[in-house]
């Protein structure tokens with residue numbers, strides 16, 4: 555969970571309350587949540603999930619896995635066929651959207667083109683009958699936090715995509731919901747702006763201490779922004795964990811592949827600390843690498859070291875797995891270099907930090923070294 559400063563904020567009813575109190579009202583529990591559109595389209599299948607108050611929580615998964623359906627059920631815009639939704643300790647399964655302390659920001663911004671930025675941001679306050687002076691104070695406060703001060707009198711068509719998305723966020727945040735739902739809010743932006751807004755959004759969430767539930771299909775975006783991630787596939791949760799847990803210890807092949815791991819080898823036999831795989835016989839450390847009865851051995855690209863054949867390698871005194879390979883492809887990325895190495899009839903992806911040392915070329919023979927404790931055993 556994030557730690558936050560505790561700025562004083564105004565609640566929907568206008569009274570002052572601490573950010574801590576807001577946070578306490580913003581945990582989410584889902585139990586047995588299912589949504590079937592028809593027999594062929596099971597959007598959500600018996601989902602149990604707990605999201606902590608004040609967390610930046612991401613729903614990650616491929617297209618059609620049920621992320622948006624889950625978000626819409628949280629917002630009250632979609633009804634579940636089965637299951638219970640609890641927000642802030644209150645069962646809101648039957649509660650209509652406008653009575654939930656939840657706001658949603660969509661990818662499409664949904665701003666009013668005929669209104670100024672100021673009036674767009676103030677919209678929710680006007681609807682709720684907040685007085686003019688209070689509206690002005692709160693609009694200027696949020697505009698300042700989101701660096702929109704200079705744009706307040708502009709119309710929407712005079713703004714860039716990034717500015718529009720910040721206004722959509724400001725408009726959702728001004729209502730001070732306990733929970734902010736964000737459905738791919740950055741996906742329409744170009745790469746540079748997207749990175750800037752990722753940082754801004756994360757900072758904002760930490761300052762406000764609000765619960766953010768963020769939907770994306772981009773694993774890199776999920777990793778940099780989230781306190782925890784739920785990875786979905788086919789309407790089912792595959793794994794919930796911190797970015798590091800999901801990256802380093804994926805529970806199955808789907809999670810490993812989705813998160814970007816290619817080096818997965820079926821385990822043909824396992825005796826004590828020795829594995830038989832298509833890469834040959836590998837030493838592994840049962841104490842640090844998970845259940846050896848699992849079906850696949852995962853070797854992350856950045857834990858593999860390459861050296862010149864027959865050289866002492868990383869450390870000759872260590873009981874490393876040493877194999878021979880040939881560099882088949884090289885992708886120069888600046889800070890790192892990705893190699894595709896042909897090794898025992900298998901393709902191995904290797905990610906080497908670019909420390910200014912000599913790079914291997916396509917066609918070079920290389921020594922491949924893997925520590926036994928860096929081999930992770932995962933399920934099917």
Ligand SMILES: Nc1ncnc2c1ncn2[C@@H]1O[C@H](COP(=O)(O)OP(=O)(O)OP(=O)(O)O)[C@@H](O)[C@H]1O
Nearest residue numbers: 591595596597616617618619620621622623624771
């Ligand atoms: N209104 C609907 N009627 C019928 N099927 C639907 C409806 N809405 C969603 N589905 C189906 O439910 C499944 C989950 O859809 P959902 O939009 O939640 O996925 P998603 O993970 O958000 O996908 P994307 O990343 O492409 O937006 C998909 O198979 C989709 O086709």
